[in-house]
Amino acid sequence: xxxSETKKxxxxxSICLEVRDVVKRFPGVTAVDHVSLQIEEGEIFSFLGPSGxxxxxxxxxxxxxxxxxxxxxxxxxxxxxxxxxxxxDCSTVFQSHALFPHMSxxxxxxxxxxxxxxxxxxxxxxxxxKINLVNLTGLEDRFPHQLSGGQMQRVALARSLVxxxxxxxxxxxxxxxxxxxxxxxxxxxxxxxxxxxxxFLNVTHDQKEALSLSDRIAVMNAGxxxxxxxxxxxxxxxxxxxxxxxxxxTNIFDGRVAGTEDGMIEIKTPGGIRMFACDPKGMAHQxxxxxxxHPELVQLMPSKDAAPSIxxxxxxxxQGRVHEVIYLGDFSEITVRLEGMDRLLTVFQTRTGExxxxxxxxxxxxxxxxxxxxxxxxxx
Amino acid sequence: MKRRQIAxxxxxxxxxxxxxxxxxxxVLIIVFSFSSNKYGVAWExxxxxxxxxxxxxxxxxxxxxxxLVVAGVTVVVSTLVGTMTAYGLYKLSFRGKQFLRTSILLPxxxxxxxxxxxxxxxxxxxxxxxxxxxxxIIAHIVFCSPLAVFIILGRMQRFxxxxxxxxxxxxxxxxxxxxxxxxxQLLPAIAASAMLIFPWSFDDFVITYFVAGVGSTTLPIxxxxxxxxxxxxxxxxxxxxxxxxxxxxxxxxGLLQKREKR
Amino acid sequence: MMQTIDxxxxxxxxxxxxxxxxxxxxxxxxxxxxVIVFVFVFAPLGIILFFSFLKTGPYGQIxxxxxxxNIKAVLVGAYGKIFLQxxxxxxxxxxxxxxxGYPISYFIARYGGRFKALWVFLIIVPSxxxxxxxxxxxxxxxxxxxVINDTLINLGFIAEPLQILYTPFAVMMGLVYAWLPxxxxxxxxxxxxxxxxVLEAATDLGAPPVRRFxxxxxxxxxxxxxxxxxxVFIPTxxxxxxxxxxxxxxxxxxxxxxxxxxxxxxxxxxxxxxAFMLAATLILIxxxxxxxxxxxxxxxxx
Numbered sequence: 003x004x005x006s007e008t009k010k011x012x013x014x015x016s017i018c019l020e021v022r023d024v025v026k027r028f029p030g031v032t033a034v035d036h037v038s039l040q041i042e043e044g045e046i047f048s049f050l051g052p053s054g055x056x057x058x059x060x061x062x063x064x065x066x067x068x069x070x071x072x073x074x075x076x077x078x079x080x081x082x083x084x085x086x087x088x089x090x091d092c093s094t095v096f097q098s099h100a101l102f103p104h105m106s107x108x109x110x111x112x113x114x115x116x117x118x119x120x121x122x123x124x125x126x127x128x129x130x131x132k133i134n135l136v137n138l139t140g141l142e143d144r145f146p147h148q149l150s151g152g153q154m155q156r157v158a159l160a161r162s163l164v165x166x167x168x169x170x171x172x173x174x175x176x177x178x179x180x181x182x183x184x185x186x187x188x189x190x191x192x193x194x195x196x197x198x199x200x201x202f203l204n205v206t207h208d209q210k211e212a213l214s215l216s217d218r219i220a221v222m223n224a225g226x227x228x229x230x231x232x233x234x235x236x237x238x239x240x241x242x243x244x245x246x247x248x249x250x251x252t253n254i255f256d257g258r259v260a261g262t263e264d265g266m267i268e269i270k271t272p273g274g275i276r277m278f279a280c281d282p283k284g285m286a287h288q289x290x291x292x293x294x295x296h297p298e299l300v301q302l303m304p305s306k307d308a309a310p311s312i313x314x315x316x317x318x319x320x321q322g323r324v325h326e327v328i329y330l331g332d333f334s335e336i337t338v339r340l341e342g343m344d345r346l347l348t349v350f351q352t353r354t355g356e357x358x359x360x361x362x363x364x365x366x367x368x369x370x371x372x373x374x375x376x377x378x379x380x381x382x
Numbered sequence: 383m384k385r386r387q388i389a390x391x392x393x394x395x396x397x398x399x400x401x402x403x404x405x406x407x408x409v410l411i412i413v414f415s416f417s418s419n420k421y422g423v424a425w426e427x428x429x430x431x432x433x434x435x436x437x438x439x440x441x442x443x444x445x446x447x448x449x450l451v452v453a454g455v456t457v458v459v460s461t462l463v464g465t466m467t468a469y470g471l472y473k474l475s476f477r478g479k480q481f482l483r484t485s486i487l488l489p490x491x492x493x494x495x496x497x498x499x500x501x502x503x504x505x506x507x508x509x510x511x512x513x514x515x516x517x518x519i520i521a522h523i524v525f526c527s528p529l530a531v532f533i534i535l536g537r538m539q540r541f542x543x544x545x546x547x548x549x550x551x552x553x554x555x556x557x558x559x560x561x562x563x564x565x566x567q568l569l570p571a572i573a574a575s576a577m578l579i580f581p582w583s584f585d586d587f588v589i590t591y592f593v594a595g596v597g598s599t600t601l602p603i604x605x606x607x608x609x610x611x612x613x614x615x616x617x618x619x620x621x622x623x624x625x626x627x628x629x630x631x632x633x634x635x636g637l638l639q640k641r642e643k644r
Numbered sequence: 645m646m647q648t649i650d651x652x653x654x655x656x657x658x659x660x661x662x663x664x665x666x667x668x669x670x671x672x673x674x675x676x677x678x679v680i681v682f683v684f685v686f687a688p689l690g691i692i693l694f695f696s697f698l699k700t701g702p703y704g705q706i707x708x709x710x711x712x713x714n715i716k717a718v719l720v721g722a723y724g725k726i727f728l729q730x731x732x733x734x735x736x737x738x739x740x741x742x743x744x745g746y747p748i749s750y751f752i753a754r755y756g757g758r759f760k761a762l763w764v765f766l767i768i769v770p771s772x773x774x775x776x777x778x779x780x781x782x783x784x785x786x787x788x789x790x791v792i793n794d795t796l797i798n799l800g801f802i803a804e805p806l807q808i809l810y811t812p813f814a815v816m817m818g819l820v821y822a823w824l825p826x827x828x829x830x831x832x833x834x835x836x837x838x839x840x841x842v843l844e845a846a847t848d849l850g851a852p853p854v855r856r857f858x859x860x861x862x863x864x865x866x867x868x869x870x871x872x873x874x875x876v877f878i879p880t881x882x883x884x885x886x887x888x889x890x891x892x893x894x895x896x897x898x899x900x901x902x903x904x905x906x907x908x909x910x911x912x913x914x915x916x917x918x919a920f921m922l923a924a925t926l927i928l929i930x931x932x933x934x935x936x937x938x939x940x941x942x943x944x945x946x
Binding site: 390397404410411466471473474486488502509520521524527581587588605606620624625628632 | 915
């Protein structure tokens, strides 16, 4: 008994931020709908979702810039519900970076330290330390209007980091940057986080960014928390239709469990097609509403090249006709009209499959197949 | 393209004409203030004697002093009130805000006789405020504050208020945020309103005339009483001073705005 | 179960807390202006309304007896006619200011280029300095022995000096002279605020310049026109100085009447009723105009 208790206590200490059953309503819409989660110390955690899903609102609730209607928020174990933002142990990097235009880079970064009444010499030391950390050495006397977008973002980051908060909140910090810069900054952010060790709470609508940056991701939509997991979890095994679509697994089949066999379950679509998938642990069979498969995991070949008979419990095979081929450079997107179903299947064919693509014409009969182990089971 | 040139020439000509029309009396005043014509209505020869006479005239000096004091106090109080009000109006939403905003507009646009007479009756019959500095200053604050409110409010509309959130997020209380972040941003607007209110108050005649009572002569009142007797060169010198003061204020304002744009 | 009750109670408490915070903030920031508006604007208006209903004694003192004489005089008597004339004159001035002011604003906004600030400066300075002296100077220019008449006589266009002064025309000229800049600035501000892309789109869709002006530019600057009209019309109705200087005793406006009653005649009740009716009319007009969206343009103008 005692050992598990101490283990639990130790675990509790390493939980940096906890959100408990938080609700926030605005006139006409519930922005955050009974969300609960725990974030561990030192991890990069991302809220991922489309615009308007409530992720930014949730972030602002944590920061104290809004107050929730219900629920509690704990930072480093302390309840912060009634604390104004300047008393909470967290710091925000805003999307518009919100640098003070009338202050130099150095003064901007030192802003919070001045509020803490830290002596000037010490402030300068800490500020210069952070300037070096974010690679802005030499620019400390510049003013915001003299900086580029990426530089401004770094100043904002340094400004928040210098306060050594328990958790650093980032509100779509890279959204305003162009693609190349965004990629660079993602790498930078990871590096900085690893060096400083602060817990990062990142909000983004960019799936790739969340995947590359985060230790764990929480997917949200319409104020509801849909799934929490590692990037691998979220991508390989999305649990709801929304999450699957959002992560790119656009091939979704509705269906119900028709039977189980040897650790596999059989899913039957309304149209009568049977598919097999691995029996997922922890999901009640009656909750299962369908399955999905990522386009890049589907193999495509002309019908005549398909193997004659395959055990449906190892590979799912379907017949169809080519609907459209879109060439995208590093890969091509092929949509196939499946036989017997009024739907299209999307297949990503990389360059190695060039030979196949060149031979395909519209309406040509093709066969698609994929490994049953790759089929992902969905609940609603 | 040709049409455009014609249009710009025609419009330009019209504008130039109007500017001349607006400035003609002013220019004449300035010119004649240096003329030795006794009535100040024609050019007779250069002289600074009228300015010398001005410096010796105690009535004028008294009136000037009063006007300066009134304008000075008015500027300080009005910009203060204006800043607070603009801040409150911009940030807070409450029922009756529309009503308040329109009400604030009233003293600014009302005919001077209306505000003047209403305040006079008010000062003498309801709340007994002595006529003189107190009544004049209060009256000026009443019709100058709205100007400050709207100038500063207008500037606030163009702000990105996320600076305030960032400041609070970084540990500054609302008061400190206002002092370190908001007020510096508002400074140009506050300065602009100060520079527009000063001439507005300094130059006011009608309202001041109503509420001044006996013996509290401001410069415009002095000018009016003298004008009864016809224009004299000394008045021209006063007029020139007025214009110079205003011009300086506006030039300063323009320079400030240019600096801030950079 | 307990937890849901707790959270519900806490959310009620937080709503109350928010309301209290709002009230505190409001009183902190807005108390000065509320004091000013209620004590020094509404109360005085209230008191002159009160005084409108009082009688005037034979020696000009106030007799505290209720009467509607004064109000009647304003509404139906001779004063009423003067009121309407003032409104009519103010309207004419307003329209004239628009006709003269709009082209100028347009010119500065469109063709001003680097000199925009200079033009604006040139227009503001006269209007912001020495109202009185300018008017008297203008008076001498237009007078029978003034510059204009002298020049016209010397050039042989006329034999005798024109009597420009002391006519409604002179008053309107004086009014336009005084208030034109206040029409130019708001219109200019709203023109400056136009998105050039909108104008380009209009041209691209086939509108020639003149049509584009009437179909796109003018409607979009409606706010500026409204704001300028507020700034010109309302003060003009109650103008005292300009009619006094340029119209003498020949042209009497509402403002002249009010001033007369208060200063020369010393008849406070009558003066009050006039002032109040004037105020009430203008408040009504102001309220109606703002309902049609003039306020934002006004703020932008500043």
